[in-house]
Amino acid sequence: MxxxxxxxxxxxxxxxxxxxxxxxxxxxxxxxxxxxxxxxxxxxxxxxxxxxxxxxxxxxxxxxxxxxxxxxxxxxxxxxxxVDNADIVGGVKASLAQYGAIFGRQARAAALTAALDAKVKEAREAAAGRGSGLVVVTNGGRLGVYGPGSRVAWIYDALAVPSVFAGVDDGDHGGDAISAEYLSEKNPDWLFVVDRDAGIGQEGSARATLDNELIHGTTFWRKNQIVYLDPAAAYVTMHGVTGLMRLLDQVIEGYRGGA
Incomplete structure (x- = not known):
């Protein structure tokens, strides 16, 4: 393993x-x-x-x-x-089905898949009509952005959260580098944060990185519409059913607690 x-x-x-x-x-x-x-x-x-x-x-x-x-x-x-990051939800379900067939756990795999489908539906409904979103990654005090096709593509694709950009080069570990000015200019309604440092067992930097005057003027900051995703689940184990369910719960909680 x-x-x-x-x-x-x-x-x-x-x-x-x-x-x-x-x-x-x-x-x-x-x-x-x-x-x-x-x-x-x-x-x-x-x-x-x-x-x-x-x-x-x-x-x-x-x-x-x-x-x-x-x-x-x-x-x-x-x-x-x-698992193909372009379809993480589908990939997790396919993994469960394959493992279930190999180890004779088909019924358990089907139950987990049904629970995952229900959770995705719940999160999608919570996000509906709540505005645009952007997923950022913090890495050593720097900011990067993730888009469709990345390790967090499920937020845009499976949950139908509108992105604030058409495309991004996020193949690197820290996503496509951006600045606080970029966040201020794009001004998404919601910000989803992946703290890479914390995800790989180092001291986290996300909250300190985002705490500056430019970002304080954004919609997501003023309305407290920031969802700090579980760093390990978002960066390391997003292809696992428990990790993905954990992330979906955080998204649902974020939307229910937002303005």
Whole structure:
């Protein structure tokens, strides 16, 4: 198991795992990892030797660990569960269905999928008619923006939140770099914030980065329409059903608590 979203989905299905990543453990998943579970390298660099020594029945790679696929498949049966960010909700449901079929958890997978569909519907209804949105990422005191097709595309696509721009180059870890002036000019009704620093286990910077005079004049700041997304779920495990449900709950709560 070289991916936290894979662990998330398998745990939700009741499937035990024989190893988990050694880095960027989401706080909401940490208590679910059985004590003594082997750690098999970082998200980007699985411990090939350690995995080989464990002689697993199945190895799972995904978005960050997939470069190791060709090496790992020579050691054991290996499954690539990479999810396309352009359809995260669909990808999570497909992952649940595939795991359910492999491990005989079809009924549980169907129940989780139904719950996810209901939560997406609830969030979409909460967002309807509430104005435009923008997803930003903070990273070491810098601001970036995420758009359709990114790791947070579900906010625009699945929830039909209108974006304030037509396109953005957000392939980097910190999104497409922007400034406070950009936020002031675009002035979205809602701001969704991903704190990358906190997401990878460092000290968070989001609230301090956004606290300046230019941003204080925006609609989202004046109306307190800022949703701080769970950093680990938004940056690391958005392809896991528990992580995505957690994010959807935060969006729903944000809209219900906004002006």
């Amino acid at each position: 070289t991916d936290w979203a894979a662990f998330d989905n398998l745990h939700a299905l009741g499937v035990p795992v024989a190893g988990v990543p050694a880095s960027a453990t989401p706080s909401y998943l940490a208590p679910l990892v059985p004590e003594g579970t082997p750690r098999v390298g970082s998200l980007q660099e699985p411990d090939i030797e350690g995995i080989a020594a464990a002689e697993p029945d199945l190895v799972i790679v995904a978005n960050r660990s997939r470069p190791a696929y060709e090496t790992l498949r020579q050691l054991a049966p290996t499954l690539d569960m990479t």
